[in-house]
Amino acid sequence: MIHRTIPNNGDWAVEARGLIKNFGENRAVNGVNLNVRAGTIYGLLGPNGAGKTTTIRMLATLLRPDAGSAHIFGHDVMKESQVVRQLIGVTGQYASVDESLSATENLVIFSRLLGLSRAESKRKAAELLEEFGLTEAAKRPLKNFSGGMRRRLDLAASLISQPPLIFLDEPTTGLDPRTRNQMWDTIRRLVSTGSTVLLTTQYLQEADELADRIAVIDRGIVVAEGTVDELKSSVGRSSLHLRIENSLDIGVARHTVERVLNVKSNVSSEGGKITAPMADADRVADLLIALREAGIHLAELSVQKPTLDEVFLTITGHGVNENASSAPYEMPEVEEIRG
Amino acid sequence: MKSTSLNRQLKNNTGLGQAVRNSLTMAYRGLLKIRRTPEQLFDVTLQPIIFTLMFTYIFGGAISGNVKNYLPVIIPGILVQTVITTSIVTGVQLREDMDKGVFDRFKSLPIARIAPLAGALLADTIRYTIATVLTFTMGYIMGYRPDGGLGYVVIAAILVIVCSWSISWIFAFFGVIARTASSVQGISMLALFPLTFLSNAFVPVNTMPDWLQWFVKMNPLSHLITAVRDLVNNTIIGSDFVISLIGAAVIVAIFAPITVRAYMRRT
Structure with a gap:
């Protein structure tokens, strides 16, 4: 021009x-x-x-x-x-x-x-x-x-x-x-x-x-x-995807992920797959040990770049697809990611 | 904080000159569209031909004794009916046009707000002109020789086109407020059908019952039809001519502003 x-x-x-x-x-x-x-x-x-x-x-x-x-x-x-x-x-x-x-x-x-x-x-x-x-x-x-x-x-x-x-x-x-x-x-x-x-x-x-x-x-x-x-570091550089063998274990597995990594996780709609932001790669080893101790067998494990879904999960506490069903907004959530 | 750094002359209003220029550009767009899709002129081409033939030969003998004597009555009537009916298409097309993304761009441009509407309506006068020329041509072929000659026929043609353009603002308003194009067609036909038939277009008014005569004489289209007959048959510019023009002006004065406002409100 x-x-x-x-x-x-x-x-x-x-x-x-x-x-x-x-x-x-x-x-x-x-x-x-x-x-x-x-x-x-x-x-x-x-x-x-x-x-x-x-x-x-x-x-x-x-x-x-x-x-x-x-x-x-x-x-x-x-x-x-x-x-x-x-x-x-x-x-x-x-x-x-x-x-x-x-x-x-x-x-x-x-x-x-x-x-x-x-x-x-x-x-x-x-x-x-x-x-x-x-x-x-x-x-x-x-x-x-x-x-x-x-x-x-x-x-x-x-x-x-x-x-x-x-x-x-x-x-x-x-x-x-x-x-x-x-x-x-x-x-x-x-x-x-x-x-x-x-x-x-x-x-x-x-x-x-x-x-x-x-x-x-x-x-x-x-x-x-x-x-x-700034936005990316609030989400974590990448995210962890876990697919577990026995879908009955999903509750325990999710709890373990959230406890060890100290983040919120998400269960995919097709079931059996847990996604969580991965801020610190070192913690993954701890997680794998904790899962084995709990007797949960993994079918698949992968690390992926953050998607919009994860940005959403981290920032808002709910996934993109859950929009309609979740509770109305509270401002503190906004403050949380800025802190 | 005002953007003094921008080297532009910024105005928050549009003058009359700009409104006219913008409208003419939009009319040019309408003409280009007609040129690209000439099949949309089917109705204005066929309707005058078919209606003129049909009504003249059906009613001619019964009403005026023979077809030749009926022509001075029916041609102005058919003319007004056909051209006014054509103006419905303006509303229908406007509705279809407005659903397209390009109207978003028109709204976001610093142009006169009335231009997209006025331009579309202006371009459609080409349709009225085609219908008018064809109706008179059909009449001529069937043996109609208006006493007023070509000069008065042209004045009558312009009168009908101007009045149709004014009336098209009503249908444009329907077009802007309606949800679908087919509902515009429906509402408009419903409004026009009684207006064109409950008029003096086809039969002498004195053959009707009293209560109907009252309505027919009130009907603005009867005034327009009488004005056209006066012009082409008797070379008279009478009170009906004036009433028609005043009526047209009143319609534009009312419907142009409310149409533009409704257009601006639409999301």
Whole structure:
């Protein structure tokens, strides 16, 4: 991207205080606080239905918060919504481009709407298509586009006015690994030109690859916030997976794991498998001895990198899938992981 | 904390000029869509041809003695009925369009809020124009020679297109508040069917029972039909012409703001 006014690094690109949004009975967002520093990539990590998209939509003026406040570069999203719209680009979870038109036509129409002249719009469209490797497909209707091409076009459309803040809602969900890596490269390049990016993702790995800071969001509330390293060390570098031979022993085995490793464990839904965060690898030897003394036979043992499930387990005390059934939130749990 | 570091001219309002420019761009988008999927013009092409043929030959002898004498009565009636019915499609398509992700992008752009709606409605005037031209052409083929000549036919055509555009705001409103496209179609047909048939479009009003005459004379579509007949047959710009335009203006004044507001409320 050519030229860009780079905001002061001291500026906050996003400041949100106590954002609340209800859909009927259901509280989708329950008091989200966010601070995103200009010029950084910020990841909003959480499972489906956690309130990520609703939060982004409120920040992008697409949805009116029921309570709380949000400022984009100091401008109120409700009172100065039209100003905010001049500062942001939004790439939605579902491609926000026109299916029945071609890539060029899409970009020209968005450019015209943003106030570019006819000639400027054509030039801008050609330039963006070139940059996103879509020149060959420029004239084809989007119906024939692959998922990856559509996402790239979507992102290109968000960059027409070179907005200083870009919202990306699950930019790589449903993409194959190769296209996903291309998308990551594109996002990194954006920030190197001075843009701020706020992205949502379900994948810890994605947040890990891209984000400077992460907020973990669950059931409409931010349950942890920090740099990737801070978050990871709260989870443990990796996690221990144990499959035991006799599923009747699972209760005893789980108790032993929690006692020896001094962590909370999780039993997988298919049964017979215990997962626990592993903060200290030395303790595993102690655990194996303790299990043998208890007469519990292992079928399988493996060590894996933390998954989103484990981040959740550690931070919230419940797994991703248990969301609906567990007890409502208490703030101390948030404090716990920060301590 | 204000973002003085950003070298942009930031405004929190959109002027009339921008609203018109944005709407025209959105209308251009609508035309591109029609060009890409010309099959959506089937209804506006076939309906005027079939309806004009059918109604003229069914009712012509009974009402005016013969088909030729019936043409000055039926062509303006069919014209209004066909073009107004076409405007339902505007609401249906708007509903379908709004479910797509691209409307999220329109909402997030710093454009006039009315533009995505006004543009879509504006693009649809091409449909009304097609229906109008075809109805008059069918009439001409069947032997209709309006006394007003081409000039008054053009004025009448513009009047009908302007009024249909205004009425399409009602269907656009249904489109914005309805849950599905097919329910828009249903509600709109239900509203339009009595309005088009309980009018002076097909038969002389004095053949109807008193209570029905009262309604038919109130019916705004009767005024529009009379205005068109006055123009093309008698070269008169009368009170019905004025009433039609005032009615159209009132509809836009009421429905455009509530449609835009309902559109903004939708998530």
